[in-house]
Amino acid sequence: MFVKKAISVLYVILISLLCFSCRSTYKTQAFLQENIPVKPDYTKESSWAVLPTKYQENFKTHASNRLDTLQADVFYVYPTLNTSKKDIRWNVPITDKEQNNTVLNKAVLMQASAFATSGKVYVPFYRQAHIRSYRLFDKGGKEAQDLAYSDVKSAFEVYLKEYNKGRPIIMVGHSQGTTHTVRLLKDFFDGKELQKQLIAAYIPGIRVKENEFSSIKLMKSPTEIGGFVSWNTYKKNHYPKKDKDWYKGSVTTNPITWDNSIETTLKEHKGFLYTNGKIYNEALTIQITDGLVWSTNPKFPLRFFMSFLKNYHAGDINLFWQDIKENAELRTNTWLNIN
Template sequence: MRKAVVGMLLAAAVSGPIWAQEGAGAKVPPAPDYEARANWSVFASKGWASPLPKGAAEPARAPKVAVFFLHPTTLRSETGELNQNTADAKANTWTDESSIARQASAFAACCDVYAPRYRAATYNSFASGPVREAAFALAYGDVERAFDAFLKQIGDRPFIIAGHSQGAFHSATLLERRIDGTALQKQMVAAYIIGINLAQGDFGKRFKSVTPCATPDQTGCVLQWNAYLEGATDVAKMAGYSQSTYVQKYGDDAGKVTLCINPLTFDARLPQAPSAAARGAVPGSPGFGPLQPLRAGAVSARCDSGLLIVRPDKALGLEPLAGGVMHYHDLGLFWADVSANAVRRARAFSAGAK
């Protein structure tokens, strides 16, 4: 079962372009109206209001930067849905407590956070390629409409886009189709696209203008990493899997290596960092209830063949998926590091705009 989950997660992360809605064969839930606050997990106008883990930086009171955050797959449907219904209270609660509280909250110290509810593809849709593509296409349509509502709300303020797993997939598509090479690129502080498999060669091919972030305070750039447990991961095998989509599309060239920016350094020149560099991880597996206090110095990380190889403290109580995949903890392991880096980039952007 766990191997199947890993396969579905990775299939979602590396699947190709998605445009057809035909053949889904399931009832489509109603389209959300993004003028209604009920269709947003977070709709910040006065800063972050929910509890943060002990040890977190204080939420920004009057942030100049806004964040558009997209949650990962959060519905393992038992009744056959291919796309999550944004009116499903149970699914929304799980989304809010497993993703928004543990992931989107990392941006509270820098920014106003906006996180739409969207008809995300469910685990059911991962069973076949055509069905998955249709479900992802429907979800992405919501993402674009939510992004338009977000832009209407923030005006000409600078923004960050961020997402994890399926949310990162849609963030990458949004970056490609709506931001890269457009006037909006000048407003973008950074894109935190976490837990998918963008290749180094995608920059210059898929993305014509934006580039990977090379330094901790660079702006207008893209960050990505995928965490795997040291000693439990066949690096060569997983690296090959992560490169497969690029190779199929562009050929077997040097650009196939997956982009890995170490979130303990955020510096392309420093791909390895000891646990002493870690500002604070969120303990415990994603679940209901308040977050446990952050724990500093609890994880080391290094980029190896495009993968982020991590060694977390066992006291964190984090369970890997089969094969040492730490997908559920891509952000939680580096919660305070992401928080501090987003603050740094937001300040750098504001300073450069003066």
């Protein structure tokens, strides 16, 4: 009983979002127009998971006490949450209560919260594509991801028109959220006027090449602004069982030192956010390899059960939560001091 409970808790800790190392067979159906969920209206607050005017109480514990003093914004796109093998839907409607609860109490709480002291946070609900859209990209997956992106794009357009008011922006995505955020960066920022407002883009959890953008550059120091950072986390000395070469050549930002350091010490790690709300510092060390950030098994309650896990994808952000929080604050202050 204890083991089952512990494993269940660990599942929540790591926000089991997306696993590129498995090729499970999913039930599916043809992508048909009549099955597409209703398009969201982002002029309505109900279409947003988070707005500065609607922070959940658990999210407020990580946010600034002086929201009115924040001079920047954060636009966050959450990762793949629909991974059910029984769910044949290509896209989840934004009225799906189970999905929305997961968005708010896993993804937003454990990821977007790291940026809540740097800017006012905006998180749209969107008709997210099922995880199989990556494996079955040519059999409905592309259409599903394009539909999801159309929502994210519409939400961002409303954000710019109704909320931004010329404020600097931190762009954040993870996993599928990064897939869409990369497209947003290309459509709205890369070589365009809005790039002047970009503080930084944090886009882990998907393969991103250093030359992904024309004008938005990879940031290689902790105070750089106007560029992007990205990484994919795995247990030290392990690779995906399949698609081992998929990550090779992708960006591997050091999410602790934010520079070209290849290894870190325990003392450098600022903190892992655990589901009990506590932050465990000096919990892990990392090593940079080709395409992956290798992490030691972090020191935290129930760490024994995590020792069996090799893919740390789901922890790309909360494993380095305090490190990201402080770096986002630093880059924001740097941008504000220059502009």
